[in-house]
Amino acid sequence: MQRQGRASGQDANAEADNTAEADNTAEADTTAEAGTTAEAGMTAVAPADTVQPPFPDADLMYIVDLLPSDEQLRYQEVREFLQSRIRAASIDYWNREEFPFGLLAELGKYGLGGLQTDGTSKLFKGLMYVEVARADVSLSALVGIHNELIVGMIDQLGSEEQKARWLPGLTAFTQLGAFALTEPEHGSDIAGGLETTARREGGEWVINGAKRWIGAGTIADFALVWARDVADQQIKGFIVETDRPGYTATKIANKIGLRIMQNADIVLDEVRIPETNLLPGATDFSKANELLRDSRAWVGWQGAGIQLAAFDVARSYALQRKQFGKELARFQLVQQQLAEILGNATASLALMAQLARIQEDGKLEMAQAAMAKSTTTRLARASVAMGRSLLGGNGISSDYEMGKLFGDAEILYTYEGSYEINSLIVARAVTGKSAFV
Numbered sequence: 001m002q003r004q005g006r007a008s009g010q011d012a013n014a015e016a017d018n019t020a021e022a023d024n025t026a027e028a029d030t031t032a033e034a035g036t037t038a039e040a041g042m043t044a045v046a047p048a049d050t051v052q053p054p055f056p057d058a059d060l061m062y063i064v065d066l067l068p069s070d071e072q073l074r075y076q077e078v079r080e081f082l083q084s085r086i087r088a089a090s091i092d093y094w095n096r097e098e099f100p101f102g103l104l105a106e107l108g109k110y111g112l113g114g115l116q117t118d119g120t121s122k123l124f125k126g127l128m129y130v131e132v133a134r135a136d137v138s139l140s141a142l143v144g145i146h147n148e149l150i151v152g153m154i155d156q157l158g159s160e161e162q163k164a165r166w167l168p169g170l171t172a173f174t175q176l177g178a179f180a181l182t183e184p185e186h187g188s189d190i191a192g193g194l195e196t197t198a199r200r201e202g203g204e205w206v207i208n209g210a211k212r213w214i215g216a217g218t219i220a221d222f223a224l225v226w227a228r229d230v231a232d233q234q235i236k237g238f239i240v241e242t243d244r245p246g247y248t249a250t251k252i253a254n255k256i257g258l259r260i261m262q263n264a265d266i267v268l269d270e271v272r273i274p275e276t277n278l279l280p281g282a283t284d285f286s287k288a289n290e291l292l293r294d295s296r297a298w299v300g301w302q303g304a305g306i307q308l309a310a311f312d313v314a315r316s317y318a319l320q321r322k323q324f325g326k327e328l329a330r331f332q333l334v335q336q337q338l339a340e341i342l343g344n345a346t347a348s349l350a351l352m353a354q355l356a357r358i359q360e361d362g363k364l365e366m367a368q369a370a371m372a373k374s375t376t377t378r379l380a381r382a383s384v385a386m387g388r389s390l391l392g393g394n395g396i397s398s399d400y401e402m403g404k405l406f407g408d409a410e411i412l413y414t415y416e417g418s419y420e421i422n423s424l425i426v427a428r429a430v431t432g433k434s435a436f437v
């Protein structure tokens with residue numbers, strides 16, 4: 001399938017090449033006349049707001065073409081919606097740290113609540129994560145956690161009754177779950193250090209403890225709480241409805257990134273749930289670890305998406321903003337930054353496309369997911385820093401989107417296992433030596 005982006009990219013390329021030729025001639029010739037030619041070349045570039053730049057979707061390596069044609073069509077449809085409806089609208093919500101319930105319903109209409117169970121390919125699901133992140137990183141966190149860790153856990157580890165009760169609302173995005181693993185005193189060492197307890201009393205479980213940073217903790221219908229069974233010391237997964245007595249969630253305010261996502265401090269004080277709220281597939285942590293491996297890979301996709309967003313903003317700005325009488329895009333140092341941001345983004349995408357192949361074959365290991373996550377988020381941090389400087393002072397303001405991306409990149413770098421911990425997982429796999437426990 002020939003995408004519009006590629007076709008117009010080629011046309012515009014031809015135009016750009018002609019212009020470049022005119023510039024070369026000017027450079028070679030030192031006469032005043034040559035100067036005029038150079039100027040003519042400059043004016044040959046149409047204003048950025050009237051003409052789409054070459055490769056408008058920035059997919060230079062045709063990664064999207066790897067999808068089958070039906071998924072390419074769906075991809076284009078969702079991408080268009082995200083760009084037109086979500087991207088600009090998200091900035092105000094981000095500034096106000098407010099959750100856009102209306103936009104969530106629209107994401108649901110485009111099927112983004114059911115990516116885990118709708119049978120689409122791993123590459124399609126990944127590219128959806130890329131495009132949501134490109135429109136807004138907070139909403140991509142919501143979509144990713146929702147699919148990978150909430151729908152995924154219930155679908156794969158839940159009872160038939162739990163699936164029937166929750167999956168229809170979740171996949172339609174009319175209901176939300178929160179994934180509650182991290183605690184105030186345990187982040188990187190959560191698997192060994194988890195302190196929240198579950199005590200069995202008659203036909204009930206009684207949960208006590210505290211959780212920190214829990215996405216959607218204040219707005220979700222239930223939290224998937226990980227607690228240590230006092231009887232056998234195993235970490236188990238429980239569905240805790242958020243209206244149960246003893247459950248309190250307090251929004252964590254003043255975050256520098258992911259400001260739309262409502263992260264919460266949660267206290268569980270003698271919260272009683274029926275024994276049927278235990279996920280039967282999550283009676284120790286090993287199964288959850290498999291899903292956490294996949295969700296780590298999801299952050300790898302986010303790392304690619306945020307860089308494409310940074311590239312979009314940087315390119316558009318460079319084509320419009322003029323200094324010294326010409327567009328920033330005509331200065332070599334600016335061009336280098338654009339090329340580096342896009343190179344980083346494309347390397348990230350290509351890495352993730354290969355990860356999707358491995359995942360499709362059922363061969364994804366934690367070290368590969370950790371490598372993908374740590375690499376794309378490291379590159380993302382570098383890319384948004386370049387984008388930030390390319391916008392000069394305006395790069396500081398979220399009004400120009402780049403400031404928003406700059407803050408959001410910090411979260412990708414740290415959550416789902418910090419950059420350092422993921423690097424240590426990779427290095428452990430290739431040396432056979434653990435440097436962190």
Ligand SMILES: Cc1cc2nc3c(=O)[nH]c(=O)nc-3n(C[C@H](O)[C@H](O)[C@H](O)COP(=O)(O)OP(=O)(O)OC[C@H]3O[C@@H](n4cnc5c(N)ncnc54)[C@H](O)[C@@H]3O)c2cc1C
Pocket residue numbers: 145179180181182186187188189212213214215216255257258263411414415416417418419420421435436437
């Ligand atoms: C915005 C946001 C959203 C989040 N959403 C959720 C969520 O929805 N659900 C959830 O359960 N959790 C969530 N988290 C938690 C997240 O996964 C943790 O923040 C992360 O795992 C790091 O844990 P920590 O913050 O306790 O840092 P710590 O573990 O205290 O680490 C602090 C620093 O020490 C380093 N470090 C720690 N141990 C070692 C070691 N052995 N060797 C070298 N360096 C080390 C780390 O790399 C890091 O740089 C979220 C976090 C944030 C910031």
